[in-house]
Amino acid sequence: MAESARTRLSVRESEQPDGGPASPLPARREDLRRHMPGVEPDRRLTDWGRSERIEGALDRTLVEFYYRYWFRAEVEGIENVPATGGVLLVSNHSGALPPDATMIAKAIREEHPQPRPVNITVEHFFKGYPGFSMLLPKIGCVAAHPANVHRLLYDEQQLVLVFPEGRKGTEKLYKDRYRLRRFGRGGFVEAAMRARTPIVPVCVVGAEEAMPVFAQLTLLKRLTGLLYTPLTPTFPHLGLAGMLGYLPAKFKLRFLEPIRFDAEGMHEDKGAVQSTAHEVRARIQENLFEMVSKRESVWFG
């Protein structure tokens, strides 16, 4: 299986002719929002392939166990997540099979007064890998394509979680913990500006210790075709199940104040996009260091 191309969150699409003033088509693509397909109540999956049944079953068992008893997650600033409209959650990332995404989604489901499902963006790689390709969409993962993010944020007004560090975040070793990698090329800011939805930065402490990565095993990676094959306390000697072998580190999640974009066409301004990306990164980094410095024990918080 070929390695996936680099994930981008910005895209240019050529405009279609609107057919002149007499045309019934709206002048801008954005105005097509009212023609979104309706919901068919008899269906068990959404158009994205999400299954509430499978997600719910996992949520009540495995996720519940990890969230409440294993990681004993502590959440602050949940009120910073708007209750309506599209929201782009931006978080730091770590771990081979990252627990942070699931814990953020669970935190919103548990603590938020108006819980909403979170769409977790993942690498295109997973769509091409058997098994992952079938399972991930069912539990709310979406390929990190700019068109997907825009549709979810703007047309469907949903919550979307992105990790701008991407693979660089999950590949980093234990010695580099809590030091943010580069934030891509700011595609996530562009997506939020284009959809005019707020960005809510999220800091997660504990995920780095839950699955410390000591090395990357390049030979195993070649053999299995997996995206990354880290050496962790339980992987690879315990097999694929070792990917779920998290240490019981105390999880702390902090939702920061939203950054809003109300003006139209801001995403065209590359300078503004870059500086906002830097600002978001700096805020997450600052809060991470503060949270780690206040932490007395990795295991008890």
Add this chain to the structure above:
Amino acid sequence: MPSKRILITGLSTYWGGRLAKALESDPDVEVIIGVDNEEPSVELARTEYVKVGTQHALLRRVVDAAEIDTVIDTRLVVDSATTTPRKAHENNVIGTMNILAACGGERSTVRKLIFKSSTHYYGCEQDDPAYFIEGMGRPHPPRTPIERDIVEAEASVAEYAERSPRVAVTVLRFANVLGPDVRSSHIDLFRWPAVPMILGFDPRYQFVHEDDVVHALEHISQRDLPGVFNVAADGVLALSEVAGLLGKPYAPVLPPWGTGLAAGLARRLGLAIPPEMLAQLRFGRGVDNRRLKATGFTYGHTSREAVIAFAEHLRLHPLLRSDVEPYRYEREVEEFLRRSPNVRRPAPRNGAQPASPSSPVERYEDLSAVEILSLVDSLEEQDLRALRDYESDHGARVAVLAAIDSALGRGKASERGLGA
């Protein structure tokens, strides 16, 4: 500008035949000419069939002679299981080129070209968006011969559109079609007792019902809507969901690695899985259909409803297999029906009523009053008015006039009833 003089290419294909039938009932359409290299497979009332070669080389003369204003091209082969790659290429690329050449030129009367394409244009890849938008184009170069053909054909259509600003060129990209009558590789796949899948993949599928395909082509022919439109019903289903709706188990029999080899083996067993379908079984595809909806088009079926309708057909099919002779085109009979002065044809129904007050009912003079009264109920409002005028000018029989008046009143009342 609604189309009046229409030329349909690919008349003998399923879509050409269906479309011609649908257009025949539209009184605003004056002329329908269908061309193909094979004889039509459905019975047509007023469509004229002209046999042309595979490459449509002489089409220009037909277009000019009949002063065609709209060309609807339904001929594109989008399923490589139906023919050889060579024939498909001949038809899709060379054929399209020649049809475009026939519509080009300074003095051409063609004002509208409707090109039936397929969402195979986008391909299926790992890094696809969940919904393709018309302006997106292909992220990767085509991998299968049929996709290459479609991309090439669309490229020449786009070039033609650029060269001919006076012609409204519409490209319709249809998703996988489902329906009781149409044939395709996917429909053959769904006829199997279980739905074969690639192990570990559950691709997203979007369908369009066969009736919606015909309606979409008609919809565009009545309006000027240049540009590209995706035609796919609302709702994207996972293949496992499709299997559930069909009431069949899904069988992950194709291995995730070496799928091509396994597909070759399956072909030996009678299950044809063409390469473009293999890609779709792995990655699936969804398209954004809002652009066409914004033009006022409404779908009769969602993807789910199309699958359910198809499932119902599959269950009923063994009972309904009738022994009605399939239609066979006989040139002499069709010529006789269209040309002979001895054939009685219904009077033209559109606005072009003859100026002289002739009777809307043939041999009206010969009918007795009682016969007329029994006739009145079956007439349309327009004919009733014409009949009333005619009667008051000629016989002015009181009983007949009263009957016509009461029939007209009934028509109004029922219309009001519908409105309420």
